Amino acid sequence: MKVIVDEERCVGGGQCVAAAPDVFDQRDDDGVVVLLDPAPPHERAAAVREAAMLCPAAAIVVVDT
Amino acid sequence: MTVNGLPLARPEGRPLDPPPELAEIRARAPISPMTYPDGHEGWLVTGYAQARAVLADNRFSARYELAHLPYGDFGRLPPAPAGDISAIDPPEHTRYRRLLAGAFTVRRMALLAERAEEITVGLLDAMAGQGPPADLVTALAQPLPGLMICELLGVPAAEREGFQRHAAAGILDADVTPEDAYRAWAALSEHIGALVPIKRAAPTEDLISDLTAGDLTDEEITGLGVFLLGAGLDTTGSVLARGVFALLTHPEQFALLRADPGLVEGAVEELLRYLSIGPCGLRTALEDVEVDGVLIRAGQTVTISQPAANRDPARFPDPDALDVRRDAAGHLTFTHGIHQCLGQHLARLELRVALRGLIARFPTLRLAVEPGDVPMRDEYANVYGLYRLPVAW
Numbered sequence: 001m002k003v004i005v006d007e008e009r010c011v012g013g014g015q016c017v018a019a020a021p022d023v024f025d026q027r028d029d030d031g032v033v034v035l036l037d038p039a040p041p042h043e044r045a046a047a048v049r050e051a052a053m054l055c056p057a058a059a060i061v062v063v064d065t
Numbered sequence: 066m067t068v069n070g071l072p073l074a075r076p077e078g079r080p081l082d083p084p085p086e087l088a089e090i091r092a093r094a095p096i097s098p099m100t101y102p103d104g105h106e107g108w109l110v111t112g113y114a115q116a117r118a119v120l121a122d123n124r125f126s127a128r129y130e131l132a133h134l135p136y137g138d139f140g141r142l143p144p145a146p147a148g149d150i151s152a153i154d155p156p157e158h159t160r161y162r163r164l165l166a167g168a169f170t171v172r173r174m175a176l177l178a179e180r181a182e183e184i185t186v187g188l189l190d191a192m193a194g195q196g197p198p199a200d201l202v203t204a205l206a207q208p209l210p211g212l213m214i215c216e217l218l219g220v221p222a223a224e225r226e227g228f229q230r231h232a233a234a235g236i237l238d239a240d241v242t243p244e245d246a247y248r249a250w251a252a253l254s255e256h257i258g259a260l261v262p263i264k265r266a267a268p269t270e271d272l273i274s275d276l277t278a279g280d281l282t283d284e285e286i287t288g289l290g291v292f293l294l295g296a297g298l299d300t301t302g303s304v305l306a307r308g309v310f311a312l313l314t315h316p317e318q319f320a321l322l323r324a325d326p327g328l329v330e331g332a333v334e335e336l337l338r339y340l341s342i343g344p345c346g347l348r349t350a351l352e353d354v355e356v357d358g359v360l361i362r363a364g365q366t367v368t369i370s371q372p373a374a375n376r377d378p379a380r381f382p383d384p385d386a387l388d389v390r391r392d393a394a395g396h397l398t399f400t401h402g403i404h405q406c407l408g409q410h411l412a413r414l415e416l417r418v419a420l421r422g423l424i425a426r427f428p429t430l431r432l433a434v435e436p437g438d439v440p441m442r443d444e445y446a447n448v449y450g451l452y453r454l455p456v457a458w
Contacts, residue, residue, distance in 0.1 A: 011159075011403045012166030014410055019394075021171070028173075031166025054395060056405035058121060 009059035016051035071135035083372035105133035111373035113380035125348035148288020197457035219271025303450035332389035338396035
């Protein structure tokens, strides 16, 4: 799977970091998402999808590869 | 069928359940036309998916002054006071939100865990020393969020007692007149206002100091500080008080947590879902918007009922059951969209630490009065709370 994040849309809610801390982080100054792993392994798919579902600003897109 | 104002009355004997009409309205039409008390023809959203869709759509404004109110006879609201970023739209909202969001990241909140635990231990020690019985609201639910916000904002230790006193007095309840509450908030605002130049001159490790590093004026920083206080005090304290009440009136759920404290994290999400925090959120359409096949016209107000959406069986099976083992992620108690609660990870931290601490310290915790005698604070309806929670152990 491939993960795309939209920094402009992000509101720093941190839901993604709580759901999948190995894939997402937040910048210290403004809380905006930092993508740690744009191609997470298959076994992380559920957590990454949960992060995308929980994102309040729809700033995470998951593409199946 | 048009709904006539937002139903508010809870079912007899079930003080934590939403008004039963909401489930009927949701089954009929999850987006229903509603006549507001001032005669406005707007909408009521009771379905989970529909609520999420409205809250995520920036064609709806959060500005107070555009909204018609779904209950009461308060007239229209003035625009948000300076610093209240929950009722402004982008791009203004984006600028302030980004300035604050760095202070509330998952990582920053995790760094506060130890402090939350120390504060909780201190409060529980004092409670054990005074009781049983004890009032859980004054012993834990009110002071914990207050002390954590002092910590975060950087209120010096010597000033915290006075700060806490004003904070408690600012929560509107039966013994507090609106004038008294207003005066208490004015005192808090003055207190924060006085801190800003001090932090600007000699920054310390806290949010007010961080904010002085940017290009915000002292007035803006004061406004943001007051907003964060308002957002973080009564909300978390009320969920904690009502959450403990919910667990003690569902002893089998309390027993599950006692047997496996690892369930606390999920229990906090479930309590947030089960309780909601207040009756609704409000949005007003800036242009014509179609949501789930319903055309909402520009200028119409949409009332989003979180209590109804959080109990939508299409999203949460058997929604009226309190089940600490359920996956309640995605509930709308912190709302959804760009205004989703900035302090949600702080609230989670406080609720987890408080519940774990309570269960470990008072495994035999129980209500000291009949459930029907616990005074519910429903009528000051922005935030549902408890006046008192008498407990024993």
